[in-house]
Amino acid sequence: MPEPAIALIDCNSFYASCERVFRPDLLRTPIVVLSNNDGCVIARSADAKPFVKMGEPYFQIKHKLRQHGIVAFSSNYALYGDLSERVMAVIEGMVPTVEVYSIDEAFADITGMPGSLEQLGRQIRAQVLQHTGIPTGVGIATTKTLAKLANHAAKRWQGQTGGVVDIRDPARRDRLLQRMDVSEVWGIGRKMTEHLAGMNIRTAWDLAQADTWMLRKNFSVLIEKTVRELRGTPCLEMEEAAPAKKEICCSRMFGKRLRELPSIREAVATYAARACEKLRAQHSVCKQIRVSIRTGMFNPEEAKYAKGVMCELPYPTDDTRLITKAALAGLERVYRDGFAYSKAEVLLLGLCQRNQCTGDLFAPMQPAEASQVMDVLDQINSKWGRGTIRPGRVQLAPDWGMRREMMSQSYTTRLDQLWRVSAR
Secondary structure, eight states, X not given: OOOOOEEEEEETTHHHHHHHHTOGGGTTSOEEEEOGGGOBEEEEOTTTTTTOOTXXXXXXXXXXXXXXXXXXXXXXXXXXXXXXXXXXXXXXXXXXXXEEEETTEEXXXXXXXXXXXXXXXXXXXXXXXXXXXXXXXXXXXXXXXXXXXXXXXXXXXXXXXXXXXXXXXXXXXXXXXXXXXXXXXXXXOHXXXXXXXXXXXXXHHHHHHXXXXXXXXXXXXXXXXXXXXXXXXXXXXXXXXXXXOSOEEEEEEEXXXXXXXXXXXXXXXXXXXXXXXXXXXXXXXXEEEEEEEEEOSSOTTXXXXXXXXXXXXXXXXXXXXXXXXXXXXXXXXXXXXXOOEEXXXXXXXXXXXXXXXXXXXXXXXXXXXXXXXXXXXXXXXXXXXTTSSOOTTOOSSOTTSOOXXXXXXXXXXXXXXXXXXXXX
């Protein structure tokens, strides 16, 4: 059998790179992207990283951004999601098996592919850049954990590597492990790093040489799998289809404080409808929901209040109408007058696939007519755009919506915002 070969293709500074695709004038300008309501920094281009830390509040660093000529953008999730799909489509057209791991990275099983796999990695980079404008890094190894490390090296030393690193050779693998801090290993967080440092495990190489039984005893079987993967033994399988989520949450900070119940009803109905779209997209139904609201928690001059409530549904369902009705009933139970609310959340729980719910023989089930209505609603919205048909309480452009004052255009998803090129 051929030696396993796994590639990780990861987009470089993805959100910032998306903003540059249709703004070539910003090719050499540092960029940061902000969270919901323009709160804090969630993405930075490489040339912005020396000046801005992840998570810094925007209102605190405005002067620093101006000082260093850094351009800030509000999050444009429609643009990022569409460009992500295009990147993944290019990769899927070049390799036999792809696991989309997140919005900006994918594993590819390239075992047994002819020719130089390092050259294949360079071809993938070139194709993705040509077809989408997004730069990527490629790491190649015998396991997913090693591929992650190889990808990290490809980005860190891009000038020397050209954005592709292949560490299938044991000698190259060991040299890289000795140079990498243990915190760079996939799945090793800050607290775990501190625990390992107390055991004199400071590099990826130290971790690979550690006793697996001791680590499993002190931590978990996951850390044991990580060590075995670092040694070149595959323990994590490729997943071509993402598993269905066990919970679905839709939660947003309001663009302004809300004091009146009608506006909060609109928000909860809107979040419930969006959560139901995600529910039906994975062919699931839910058995219960949790609705919660809260005020801002950091302003000492504002009164604090936060509460949530569980709402049981009469039967497992994906019907937006029924779920929204239950969510609004839950809101009535937790709402208290006199507070300035900053956030609401709708959480769908007890999820199972449509054909896998085994309830009581005499328990009510979702009517076939309701399923048909939801299918037609999704088909229309898929063809003509989200919100073409929606519950009456759902607002497309509410005054309480997220603040996104610096958002770029939806160049690829809205006809009225297509990129225009004019001859001079």
